[in-house]
Amino acid sequence: MPEKKSNKEPIGAVLVVGGGIGGMQAALDLAEAGIKVYLVESKSAIGGHMAQLDKTFPTNDCAMCIMSPKMVDVGRHTNIEVLTNTEVIGIEGEAGHFTAKLRVKPRYIDLEKCTGCGDCASVCPILLPSEYEEGLTTRHAAHRLYPQAIPHAFAIEKTGLAPCRDACPTGQRAQGYIALIREGRYEEALRVIKEDNPFPAICGRICNHRCEDACNRGLIDESVAIASLKRFVADQVYSKPRQAVEPLPRTRQERIAIVGAGPAGLTGAQDLVKLGYGVTVFEALPVAGGMLRVGVPEYRLPAELIQREVDDILDLGVELKLNTRIDNLQELIDEGYDAIFLAVGAHEGKKMNIPGADLEGTMISIVFLRDVRLGQEVELGNKVSVVGGGDVAVDAARTALRVGAEEVTIVYRRSEAEMPCRREELEGAKEEGIRFELLTNPVRVLGEEAGRVTGIECVKMELGEPDESGRRRPVPIPGTEHVIPTDNVIFSIGQAAGLSFIPEDSQVVSSSWGTIVADSETLACGRRGVFAGGDAVAGTAFVIEAVADGHRAAASIHRYLSGEELPPLKPDLPVVKMASEEAEARMQELKFSRQGRLGMPALPAAERRLSFEEVELGYTAEMAQAEAARCLQCGICSECLACVYTCQAGAINHEDVEQLREIGVGAAILVPGFEAYHAELSEEFGLGRYPNVVTSIQFERLLSASGPTEGHVKRPSDGERPGKIAFLQCIGSRDQTHDYCSSVCCMYATKEAIMACEHEPDTQIHVFMVDMRAFGKGYLEYYRQAQKNYGIKYTYSRISTLKEDPVTRNLIARYYTDDGRLQEESFHLVVLSVGMEMSPQVRELGQTLGIELDEYGFCHTLEFQPLETSRPGIFACGPFVEPKDIPETVVEASAAASRAESLLAEVRGSLTKGKDYPPDRDVSEEEPRIGVFVCHCGSNIGGFLDVPGVAEYAKTLPFVVHSEDNLYTCSQDSVELIKQRIHEHDLNRVVVASCTPHTHEPMFQDTIRQAGLNEHLFEMANIRNQCSWVHSHDWDRATEKAKELVRMSVARAALLEALHKVDLPLHHSALVIGGGVAGLNAALSLADQGFPVHLIERTAKLGGNLRHVRYTLDDADPQAYLRDLIDQVESHELITVYKETELTNTSGFVGNFSSRLRVHGDERAVEHGVVIVSTGGQEYRGDEYFYGQNDKILTQQEFEIKVAEAPDEIARVHDVVMILCVGPGTEYCSRICCAGAMKNALKIKQLNPQANIHILFRDIRTYGFQERYYRQALEQGVIFVRYDDSRLPQVTANGQLKVRFWEPALAEEILVQPDLLILNTGIVAAEGAQELASTLKVPCGLDNFFLEAHIKLRPVDFVTEGIFMAGSAHYPKFLEESIVQAQAAAARAATILSQETLSAGGVVATVNAEKCTGCITCVRVCPYHVPVIDPSQRGAGGILGAAQIEMAACQGCGICAAECPAKAIQLMHYTDAQVMAEEKALFEKVPAT
């Protein structure tokens, strides 16, 4: 129907949602017909489910081999924009004018820069179950879905920030180094730690590790020991002697002063030096490291480690001035530093403001610690009390033990739970015998007269309301005063910065807390150019915060000096916070079990009290790897940056963020595909529990040569070959939760069974099924072959449960045999034939777009408009509409394209574009001048053979005038370089030695065309896929072979010739043969798209078989539809209808056919560009079961007419028998008769609910949603009885009609005396199909149905270009299927008719007439019937009659050239000379270099 036209011009673009085979077909048809296409795919590559298949039935073609060329075409089509990782989040507007809103998820790898080399994946430490391999093997987080994926670029799977990273102030990529530790890659682990933190060894020891608190693993057992792992890495790497770090070049004029050489100051210094600034660090103490060096005791943090990490920073070129106290900030400003970073720390401690606090023997903890650390004499008594509960307090206590105190007590005013110190410190202290006086607060220090401390008077506390820190505020309990005797009191109640060096007038302000006031984002102080961070700003904080401040200050200073004021916006990345169920699910996925963290060995408490030896001893390598393996990989990608360091193309961008995009389109086609039923849900079959139960898709992968077992079927439990395999059908189809048939499982199971036997011929296979739904072309024959040639056994039985033998892990199934016995059988492997479902994402899509879906998520479409959704301008096809196989999906995709084209016909070509190239330079008279470019492909080639050597060698080859090696020859800069070299060296041939021409030849051809060379002057040597990758263990030989391959390519290149395409005119009209529903729809679709149509019909009436269809299962009116359709066709100004007309002759070729018609006996000629054959089929009428001898015996069609014309008569009918599969049904399945039987049985029941109906069948083939009518018939009491060839029903037709048949369930013969016997006789091809086939020179199959070019992927095309088929002429079809195929034929035809001219030539066969003897060999051998002997051409000896090959029709296969006995035919670009030059070059001795 013509859509309502709006005033505005529609948009000449279409959104295709789903990149499977259907989406690709729709995209290609549209793009070829002048419509711009946006192909949206939610995964990182197109290909869909078909990419996972091993073979396809019934031809056993390799699925990837047939699909891959289509994928490549989509990938490189100028007018198809492939949007991967993309979801549609809304479509607004109306047909012709939609705005589609898209969410493009980050890929983290730049599609433009990625060369697909795979180096990133090879270093990625993250392993995940491979979805492409259905979890049978693993893949990396940096991955390509499968080797042939389009786009070829890799992608990184990242779900967001891991919580460990999120929790860390410096954003340490903890998951990253953990993953690397698990793999034993310690240097790399340290490298990634140092990206964010210059102090791995330090933080590995003393960090408060918020990462561990955030760790999702904690939800299951215990968090991963992240800090200990960090320490382990540092220790591992530092166990080797330190290599001095190379100083960095100074690239910036500006000088920066940093005050304080603690963690904040040094981190800032490092960052600024890396940015090229001159940096001077001023430090008051004699050592660098700040509080780390003087505040943390040696037993926790050895000085040697601090020095190493400090030196690593200093060596970068930081100037450090020790013992240099800045007394006045102004002096520093006056010295002309361009920026100043104040990181002075908090080295001024304080005492409690209580009486006696200044008595002799009282101390401040940090002074005490510093003195001990710097080796100063410290005198302590036997008893020491430490007041405070932080790390410093504990450090002071434990240090006090080590310098000689015998009894050390920590006095803290709250309870243990509130102590801010690290738990492990606390535990360590307890182990060492430190006493704790908790909920105790000093009120006075007691002293002897001489002023020495003798004790502390304390009061007990209790916890009251929470204070601002969230901790409960301690409140003194009156009357609990008591004295703790002590010789020393060490106060550890907080520190402050010493800020006396900041003058009042400096605009640098301090807070009442004694800290510097700085902007919380930028750390800028009031005075421009002065920044402050670390403890000096925060008060006392943790090292990691100081480090974070250092980074932040450096970044702010850099922005400040670069004139950027604002802090940059940080992308808001989602944090992967898991619920415990999700964490459990992840454990399942990674196959982990519960296991707590590994403890770290420590010095025995007795030993450690006496020494400053490090207490914690660190993990061993085994322990570290085991602990690292506990990581749940929350973010998937660990951000370890290994890919970033490896990728030489600079394609990785971990900062990539989600983009929202809006595009204008005139129509949308939804082809999102199916999701396989999650058979784990059918727990009775044990998928996931029993290793030897696999799904059919997993089995598909086990069969595939590219699969996890390289095509050797092995059972998962033990890798043994399964000698006995069972297939269980209808898993997730035709059951309580699915009232439909998934349509494909019977056949794919048969295919998988056949392939398993092909792999291992003695495999025994048993298929358990409900019915065998072999309803397609060639399916029944395939099923029979499976039984006959492969011994595959089929049993009609539904298995209800499987048991596993725990010893052998075999599976035991119980079933009823065909003769009703209960049998038990054991199998090595069981395959579950899973059905199709709609994924939650697809349901969501439907909801988002506001289109109607059914309860299963399948799309509702309109009556007689099978692809129209409830929203005009949005079309649906493929399994989204109903479960279906590849060919039906491909047909629907083309048909949907046709519907969209009808809508957008007037704006065809408005948004598409061709490419402009400079004119080809004529090089035919020149000597060859060859340029050779040898690719390293990162390390993919260069890592396995001597690339520069190959490039050097190429220079010695004949005609080579230039040769070089490139890191990536396909990268944008190299491509530009090739163009430049062509001009510089006047090259006229180019050879690239790199990967495979499959992916890269078109791109390089495009390159040389841009440089003015004909694309056929290009040649590729495949030194990666066919050399470096397959000979990766033999450098010398791989290099040798690469040289040979280059030599061959150069030899061939020297003989290459420019080939030019020519533009031929064409007729933009179509001839449609047959005026049934297919022909009518095809004609109308083309006419609606603006192409004139000649529609010829043999009879006097249009409508074909549809004229006999009086009602449908859905109560629609087919006759009203037909009348409307005929009206539209007959009134369409572009359609000429010829009734009572036959085609007598057709000649010519695609675009230029001329035909003769006999119209009522008169001859007429028409010229047309394409042909659509839609001659239909007809109901078979034979004499089986006495048909024709008794008027109570009818065919289904006759019965239907009777129902329509005499319903009262049918209402009186009491007993009816239907026999299915009569006549041709024994040879092939007519596809539509089972549903016809259901329709008529339900009709009888409607007219007379009391009628007894017996349906005698072989298999009920109500595929897809027709299954629902089968169900209805069963529910309404129709009796179904299976028969087979061994017991055919017996009919007596003379006298009383009698039917006898065997009822297997009762095991007895039944006699029925029906009022009517209805025969389902099936459909045969229309009369005259064979004659038409010979007129058009197209093939018919055995049953006279026309033969398509390829059963799966070219289901409406003939092999001959420009001729298409639709409807039952191809195979028996339902009304909707015929309509769809007609529209598909129109879309395919439109790809030709929409061209302004036909482009012909290139790689085609050409005849040298002078040598042609007219022997007709070429005519006989061409599979496309292209060559003819042209009687007007002169051949060898000037004799009339030489072969002529129409270049527009030639497919370039070269068979004629290979067969021509006179060598008069050559296939251009593969001439004998060119092929033989390669052979000769291969065996030439390598010239000395």
Add this chain to the structure above:
Amino acid sequence: MIVGEQKPLEEIKELVADHERILVLGCGTCVTVCFTGGEKEVGILASSLRMATKIDGQGKVFDEQTVQRQCEWEFLDTIEEEIKEHDLILSMACGIGVQAIVERFPRARVAPAINTTFLGLPEEHGLWTERCAACGECVLHRTAGVCPIARCAKSLMNGPCGGSQDGKCEIDPEVQCAWQLIYDRLKAQGRLDQMLEIMPAKDWSTSRDGGPRRLVRQDLRID
């Protein structure tokens, strides 16, 4: 057309055994069409011989050439130099070609690489059957266009012999009985009565029995 068949390679190897420089010479007419001696077959034979003799440790040269028709001296003249440069011409033409070379170039040594088999037609791609015996006196107008001389094993002139079984010849069930074919065609055309006419004994003098034949067309002679 003239149908030929390549000699076994072993036999050809013997033919070239005493020669060093050999020209494998194809013909662009009948033997090209019957896939026996066209340019492609020349390439295959020459290549095979190069390898075969190499395996035998001989360093022979096999050059390749195809002329439009070996049975015309004028075409042979175009390769006179090449013929002289080689010590053996291995002809892939019919017997006429071989002799034409010999007559034109008396010093040339020529050997046939093919056996000229018969005058026939390709029934299918790859299947040739004999149709004409070149007997010199055509009777096809009387035999419904089926030649009893070439197609009957006994060249019978008046109906089949007793060996005709189910339309097949007794010598080979693959061979159709020519007289059955004649009968069928005449019957189909309603001319069966023609079979009753006795054909007189054939005069074989126009055939090989009369010795080598020659044909003179005074009207065409130029001198």
Add this chain to the structure above:
Amino acid sequence: MNEFEPQIVAFCCHYCAYAAADLAGSLRLQYPTNLKVIRLPCTGKLDALHVLKAFEEGADGVMVAG
């Protein structure tokens, strides 16, 4: 030292066998370097002469895959 190493020429159809050889690379399946592939648009294009020529030039084996 004197072990015979056959040199093998493989004529492969661009669409299937050549792609399969590429896939073998993607899967890193290792095989000896003695095999070299010559790409044809279709193995139907393979002329008997090409096979003979390969042997004549020095091939020890010819593989045709398509």
